[in-house]
Amino acid sequence: MEVGFLGLGIMGKAMAANLLKNGFKVTVWNRTLSKCEELVEQGASIGENPAAVINKCKYTIAMLSDPKAALSVVFDKDGVLEQICKGKGYIDMSTVDADTSSKISEAITEKGGLFLEAPVSGSKKPAEDGQLVILAAGEKALYEEAIPAFDILGKKAFFLGQVGNGAKMKLVVNMIMGSMMNALSEGLTLADKSGLSEDTLLDVLDLGAIANPMFRMKGPSMIKSSYPPAFPLKHQQKDMRLALALGDENAVSMPIAAASNEAFKKARSMGLGDLDFSAVHEVVKATRGSGDA
């Protein structure tokens, strides 16, 4: 089966590599074309632009940074819309808001193509290990066609109904994750400032009711102020921003998420946007840990 793949960043590169390893023929495209070379070494073909990939493949997956990128790849010159037609599918796995997803869905279905949104929960390592959680919504027939690919990319796929539901679910999950990251950071800072061992705090957390893989994975490197990017902070801030907009639309007051978003924004303004989202710890340490105790 020939599958297209647009966007070879941290996530897309790992996902496309998994499809290749598991017997799929994959045609890739990335805005910075040189990033395709590593995938070509693993057996992929290159499409010169998104339209060329769509033309070649029965269905095409996209994994792009944000709403602007997702819209540009579909609507701009040499984009998806130029070649999408009856019998072809487009699966956008990027994290975007429901409005963006709906715009793309409408344009694709108007041309006779099928559309599925399928954002994922899980970071670089789950992407490498094929352990993502897939939050799909839209055209059920395309979902069913994509199940062999989803089985390789993820440990579980949910079908959530109409377009927008996948995007919203992903934003709710990441809003919780971003707030939890801020809470962990404040806890580490408080432990340190009050004379406790941060390592011991992590051990205590790991044995109790709020133990979780994120604290386990990110905590030790946060203590060392090390933030190699798995989930770039700029994307986490984008997700907080989009989740807060969803809260506005639904009149849901979200003071914890709003405060967390401020910390991520501050981190971006300090030039930390390309580091892992756990780098928000640098903001928390500087702003909450600067008393004279």
Ligand SMILES: NC(=O)C1=CN([C@@H]2O[C@H](COP(=O)(O)OP(=O)(O)OC[C@H]3O[C@@H](n4cnc5c(N)ncnc54)[C@H](OP(=O)(O)O)[C@@H]3O)[C@@H](O)[C@H]2O)C=CC1
């Ligand atoms: N990293 C993670 O842990 C997770 C990320 N996500 C989501 O997945 C998506 C991708 O994340 P990730 O791989 O980490 O991000 P990266 O920043 O590593 O990659 C972003 C990709 O988008 C492309 N891109 C950016 N702007 C444009 C544009 N205007 N036109 C075309 N292509 C563009 C980049 O191309 P180029 O190489 O040319 O810059 C690159 O291929 C995001 O929506 C993110 O929120 C979801 C779950 C986990």
Ligand SMILES: O=CC(=O)O
């Ligand atoms: O979107 C990020 C993730 O870890 O999930």
